[in-house]
Amino acid sequence: MAHEVVLLDFWPSMFGMRVRVALAEKGIKYEYKEEDLRNKSPLLLKMNPIHKKIPVLIHNGKPVCESLVIVQYIDEVWKDKNPFLPSDPYHKAHSRFWADFIEQKVYDTARKIWATKGEEQEVAKKEFIETFKILEGELGEKPFFGGETFGFVDIALITFYSWFYTYETFGNFSIEAECPKIIAWAKRCMQKESVANSLPDQKKIYEFTVWMKKYFGMD
Amino acid sequence: MAHEVVLLDFWPSMFGMRVRVALAEKGIKYEYKEEDLRNKSPLLLKMNPIHKKIPVLIHNGKPVCESLVIVQYIDEVWKDKNPFLPSDPYHKAHSRFWADFIEQKVYDTARKIWATKGEEQEVAKKEFIETFKILEGELGEKPFFGGETFGFVDIALITFYSWFYTYETFGNFSIEAECPKIIAWAKRCMQKESVANSLPDQKKIYEFTVWMKKYFGMD
Numbered sequence: 504m505a506h507e508v509v510l511l512d513f514w515p516s517m518f519g520m521r522v523r524v525a526l527a528e529k530g531i532k533y534e535y536k537e538e539d540l541r542n543k544s545p546l547l548l549k550m551n552p553i554h555k556k557i558p559v560l561i562h563n564g565k566p567v568c569e570s571l572v573i574v575q576y577i578d579e580v581w582k583d584k585n586p587f588l589p590s591d592p593y594h595k596a597h598s599r600f601w602a603d604f605i606e607q608k609v610y611d612t613a614r615k616i617w618a619t620k621g622e623e624q625e626v627a628k629k630e631f632i633e634t635f636k637i638l639e640g641e642l643g644e645k646p647f648f649g650g651e652t653f654g655f656v657d658i659a660l661i662t663f664y665s666w667f668y669t670y671e672t673f674g675n676f677s678i679e680a681e682c683p684k685i686i687a688w689a690k691r692c693m694q695k696e697s698v699a700n701s702l703p704d705q706k707k708i709y710e711f712t713v714w715m716k717k718y719f720g721m722d
Numbered sequence: 723m724a725h726e727v728v729l730l731d732f733w734p735s736m737f738g739m740r741v742r743v744a745l746a747e748k749g750i751k752y753e754y755k756e757e758d759l760r761n762k763s764p765l766l767l768k769m770n771p772i773h774k775k776i777p778v779l780i781h782n783g784k785p786v787c788e789s790l791v792i793v794q795y796i797d798e799v800w801k802d803k804n805p806f807l808p809s810d811p812y813h814k815a816h817s818r819f820w821a822d823f824i825e826q827k828v829y830d831t832a833r834k835i836w837a838t839k840g841e842e843q844e845v846a847k848k849e850f851i852e853t854f855k856i857l858e859g860e861l862g863e864k865p866f867f868g869g870e871t872f873g874f875v876d877i878a879l880i881t882f883y884s885w886f887y888t889y890e891t892f893g894n895f896s897i898e899a900e901c902p903k904i905i906a907w908a909k910r911c912m913q914k915e916s917v918a919n920s921l922p923d924q925k926k927i928y929e930f931t932v933w934m935k936k937y938f939g940m941d
Binding site: 568604 | 772794819822
């Protein structure tokens with residue numbers, strides 16, 4: 504079966520990055536289409552009419568939306584190389600639980616660290632650290648959340664690493680001082696080409712955030 | 723393999739009901755343990771230390787948490803009878819997308835219909851109707867969201883039906899007038915024993931909500 508794969512994405516999106524990492528892990532060639540989220544393309548609106556959001560994976564003309572749904576789809580279609588999810592139902596459920604935990608807890612809290620100030624920012628920093636300490640507990644002494652190999656939970660979380668410099672700079676704190684095992688894990692992930700090539704430079708994300716805050720009058 | 727299955731649950735929970743429906747669909751015998759959420763059992767706190775929430779499925783001593791994770795787990799362990807998810811990856815992704823849509827859109831909005839008043843309640847009613855009109859569009863002329871057979875998306879959504887009388891009474895509106903196809907679909911689901919036996923009576927949920935509003939001083 505021939506695979507025509509197109510990714511609608513936006514470079515600083517941690518959700519888009521998840522799909523980039525997954526495609527790279529499987530060695531899938533694809534066409535990358537950058538979206539301007541202030542002026543969404545007719546293709547994006549047609550392919551994701553419900554949420555109108557990136558990322559969208561278009562596989563042989565058919566869209567798959569929502570990053571964790573896409574990552575599972577990629578794992579199921581290209582199942583022979585680097586499986587993301589274990590085959591055992593219990594371990595699979597465990598991975599899904601933690602990916603869901605990340606989905607519920609990380610994004611909104613992390614966003615408040617750079618997008619708010621004062622009390623709201625302080626609460627967000629505290630919650631962010633609490634969340635990552637729980638994640639550190641789950642990681643334990645394993646090299647990856649998936650165990651010996653990089654998997655679904657690693658893909659769900661590692662893309663936030665590209666935003667760490669932004670969180671630390673706006674929040675005036677050190678994630679490494681609070682969660683050293685998370686940083687060691689992130690560096691381990693970054694040694695993988697699939698991750699290193701899919702995540703933008705942390706400083707570029709910071710510059711983008713500075714620009715965005717000005718653009719939307721968030722200062 | 724012998725299966726020892728225990729469900730930690732709370733009777734008015736639409737999340738707990740999802741697991742009850744899934745277990746009934748597969749014909750699995752289990753021990754039901756009702757939790758008092760004002761005084762959570764040591765077993766619940768031990769089995770779900772992260773969220774401390776029901777439902778928890780304990781299968782041969784090992785916990786699985788989060789309702790949609792549990793439903794997928796049940797489908798994968800007891801895979802021979804009444805599959806919830808299609809085997810094709812694209813259709814599977816499609817089902818996961820809609821279950822995720824329900825997860826993102828329904829609960830918080832629906833809660834505001836009985837828990838708030840005035841402007842906030844009006845906004846919630848409008849959003850609720852918009853969400854269910856989108857779901858009606860997805861259902862189309864199919865008997866179930868899964869097509870000819872009752873599946874994952876049906877399980878994710880049908881349990882809210884037991885709360886419809888509560889939403890309608892507090893919100894002073896008719897869901898059937900707005901979304902007749904959703905009501906026809908819900909009645910079709912209720913013809914299944916697995917659903918009818920797992921959902922409490924709508925009036926009992928209403929009485930529970932009236933009691934809860936008084937108890938928490940929400941009037």
